[in-house]
Amino acid sequence: MQDAFFRAIFDGFQSTCLHLTINRASLLQDAREQLLNKPVHQLAKQLRVTFVGEEGVDEGGLKKEFFQLCFHELFISDFDDRSAFKEIENSLFWFNDKIKEEEEDSPTLHEDCVFSGILLALAIYNGVLVAPRFPLLLFKKLLNFPLQLDDYNEIDPVMVNSINQLAQHDIDGLYHVVPGGEEIELIPSGSNIPVTAENKFSYINLLSEHFLNTSISWQFTAFRSGFELISGGSVIYGFRPDELFALAYGTENFNIFDLKLIANYEGGYHENCPQIIWLWNCLIQNFNPAEQAEFLFFVTGSARAPLGGLSRLNSFTVTKIPGDSDRLPSAHTCFNNLLLPEYATYDKLEGKLRLAIKHNQGFGLI
Numbered sequence: 001m002q003d004a005f006f007r008a009i010f011d012g013f014q015s016t017c018l019h020l021t022i023n024r025a026s027l028l029q030d031a032r033e034q035l036l037n038k039p040v041h042q043l044a045k046q047l048r049v050t051f052v053g054e055e056g057v058d059e060g061g062l063k064k065e066f067f068q069l070c071f072h073e074l075f076i077s078d079f080d081d082r083s084a085f086k087e088i089e090n091s092l093f094w095f096n097d098k099i100k101e102e103e104e105d106s107p108t109l110h111e112d113c114v115f116s117g118i119l120l121a122l123a124i125y126n127g128v129l130v131a132p133r134f135p136l137l138l139f140k141k142l143l144n145f146p147l148q149l150d151d152y153n154e155i156d157p158v159m160v161n162s163i164n165q166l167a168q169h170d171i172d173g174l175y176h177v178v179p180g181g182e183e184i185e186l187i188p189s190g191s192n193i194p195v196t197a198e199n200k201f202s203y204i205n206l207l208s209e210h211f212l213n214t215s216i217s218w219q220f221t222a223f224r225s226g227f228e229l230i231s232g233g234s235v236i237y238g239f240r241p242d243e244l245f246a247l248a249y250g251t252e253n254f255n256i257f258d259l260k261l262i263a264n265y266e267g268g269y270h271e272n273c274p275q276i277i278w279l280w281n282c283l284i285q286n287f288n289p290a291e292q293a294e295f296l297f298f299v300t301g302s303a304r305a306p307l308g309g310l311s312r313l314n315s316f317t318v319t320k321i322p323g324d325s326d327r328l329p330s331a332h333t334c335f336n337n338l339l340l341p342e343y344a345t346y347d348k349l350e351g352k353l354r355l356a357i358k359h360n361q362g363f364g365l366i
Helices: 002-011 024-036 061-077 106-125 136-142 157-168 200-212 214-231 241-249 257-261 274-286 289-300 346-358
Strands: 017-022 046-051 085-089 092-095 263-266 316-321 330-332 337-341
Touching: 017 024, 024 061, 024 106, 046 061, 061 106, 092 214, 106 214, 106 241, 136 214, 136 241, 157 200, 200 214, 257 263, 257 274, 274 316, 274 346, 289 346
Parallel strands: 017 046, 263 316, 316 337
Antiparallel strands: 085 092, 330 337
């Protein structure tokens, strides 16, 4: 913003924000083209998003929705075994090491890796929690921290355990190749060189280098180039990997009472309405931590709180749906907005709320 102010003295008006104009029908294409063609100094400004044909002013909700939609399309909608990333489990993603750089579709996947790096850095920079989760290993690599084989444990604990067993015991029948389906030699003619007690630690080091670096070299290089378009020279490189991870994904430890402190009410609700009193009694007194996390996911799209707690959320709003109803509560996750019918009793409110958060799957726009 300061840079834009001083540029304006010499070059005329300079926007203090990074503006993206996005057509929902061509979301990723529009986002790629605009982000990749912006001067680097523009990318460091606070993001503002406008959706074509919509009047909404971005006060945080549209920006959050933009990231949700982009990550959804990249990691869910078009996801298959030829994607740039692979899902390990429970929305934990890693680079797809089965695709070689020289393959026919690698230029498209290269672009996906660059763009994903841009999105991750841009989300962190703008204080938006990231949906797809990457292992801590990624943040160690981005920050150039020393790596160990155990850093790969989050991705393939069985493989790491097997290699650690080899360090403690001699195992016959191994050669200098990567275990698994496709035979990849770790050294020239490795398929003919057995692993012995004398060379097994060299073999372990070669395997570690393969899994941590070599197998995903071109994918990570592309991802990093996108990440550094946003983060290059910024304070991000003063963080430890676990701190940067927390900035990206928030924290699992939060006090649900903090959500009450920042709550706003619309449609006729106020803090003394029976339904609002019941809502907070239910969340604070009757929901256990796991259920509170489920509720947070239901209304914000993330089961984790921003670093610093729920008070760091831009907003949280409870909107009244007039009249008693058998409808379940619903939510606009992009705006942290709970749509709560005017239930007649506490028991009904608690029951409907529990049902809604237990069966909340997938992403949709209401």
